[in-house]
Amino acid sequence: MQRLIYWTWLLLVCVVGPVRAELVIEITRGVENPIKVAVVPFRFQGSGVLDVDLARLIESNLERTGQFQRVNRNSMLSLPGPNDQLFYRDWRAIDSEYTVVGEITPNENGYLVTFGLHDVLGQRELFAEKVPGPASALRDIGHYISDKIYESLTGIKGIFSTKLVYVTVDRRSEKDQTFRLILSDADGGRTRTIFESSEPILSPTWSPDGGRIAYMSFRGKRAGIYVQTLATGEVQKVTDFPGLNSAPSFSPDGRQLALTLSKDGNPEVYIANLRTGELQRMTDHFGIDTEPRWSPDGRSILFTSSRGGKPQLYQLNVSDREVKRVTFDGDYNSNGAFTPDGSAIVFVHRSNDRFHIARMDLKTRAMRILTETDLDESPSVAPNGTMVIYATSEGTRGLLGLVSTDGRVRVRLPSASEQVREPAWSPFMN
């Protein structure tokens, strides 16, 4: 009996236990003079050792933006807590511009985390705050603190509390593969498999409220678009017509899905009403029309079309269905997405037979290539508009990369999985 309990327990751990943190960060290029921040190890006022090192989590978060550089723990002359007096000259001596202090106190509901941010050169405390939370929410608190610090120092809302979804593939042979749809924190931590299939999973995308994921998958040999509610695991089938059912994109109000169907003989962009199921055909051309992506104001849809002979990006006016071409530079521009303010687009651009992520300002029409790896694809913009996450390759591996929307910062996200692809950045969750 005891053995049975043991095996049941083991099975539960295998099935529902978290997959180990898959993504480890590596900055390949940062800004020239990053802000130096010292994050003092948070004091733990309980017994034992916590499994989350909050100070490490915070300094890694800040460093991943490329705008900050950590001050090595070993060089710190003292390790003050939030209630201790800070000797600013000690921090100036080790080149710290800002210093973060904190402590974690256990209480009956979990923990109370107290933290503060100090301006070393100005010799003053910028803010101090207490955050309560259950024991399971320590990582969330770490991301929250990172967001507070980032916003205080840059004036831009932080993205550390946001989430990612992406697809991984385990390939044993051409027809024996396991596809997984993975949900993780923005730093790659706390991964969770939310859907698994022996058939391909493609084009995951977030609803504007962050509560649902739309994606394409096969049931048997039939492709379909599905919407999965994260909190309940409930799955809604949107379409599974013969032919293509692909590339879903939520409207800004979350009530409609733009997608590609070829049920009328040719890949065309449609809008599906998620409540009534009603379909509206938006394009009509014998070329390939696909990869629709809604603009933030909901008035237009960016899509890829081969109507000019080669894949290029076009913009479709939702009210009158008028189409105008957006990209002219090069013979392959596809898979576009808007920045959150709608002023620019990022997309896949081919030049010299290599595929890179590029950004184009919609007003000036100036294009800039952001990445220099090869086979870069699936760009997805962070909700604060500062970074783009994308899929790239290295040898036969597929991995994720981050690049700032100005191209100045590049971060590589190596992973334990051989094939990581199609990342999608969540909206703000709070």
Added chain:
Amino acid sequence: MDVLKTIKMASFAAAFAVLAGCAGQVKEDVAVTDATAERAPETATATAAPTEAVSGAGSSQASQGASQSAVSGAEITRESLKASALAADTLFFFEFDKSDLRQDALDDLDAHAKYLVADRGARVRLEGHADERGTRAYNLALGERRANAVARYLVIQGVNRAQIETMSYGEERPLSLARDESGWGRNRRVELIYQ
């Protein structure tokens, strides 16, 4: 419209059951394509002549009118056409971002077409694929165009559209993982699979 259906993912157990089912099906496919792939090399040259001879005989028999011997002749023809079709290549390759059939595909496609015309009960699935270059959803559309190009050719040769099922895997099922033209060229393909 019955488009919106809610599926409750009852449990992991159910999901695993479905996965197991799919895995079984996949195994069968592998066996079929492997068998034809092995035979493929010698067919390219060897079967072209016999196929023509057999089809010539078939049409002259048909023109002789409906007699007992013609019926059994048709039976024999169908069997030999089937043999030629099963010996013919089942992989058809394409250029980058193109869905036009290549000339070197036509002889083998003709062998499949002749059999499918002779046996209206026969069914094929055409799976379109793309190489990894370019974006995934676009490649899914490209794979479908390639499958449709093969389907259109078969229909022009007299095959009923109802005998053909098309689908696209885009770049999700590469035959080769080589990141150069040797791999990409093999991955830009349509696979013809008898059902």
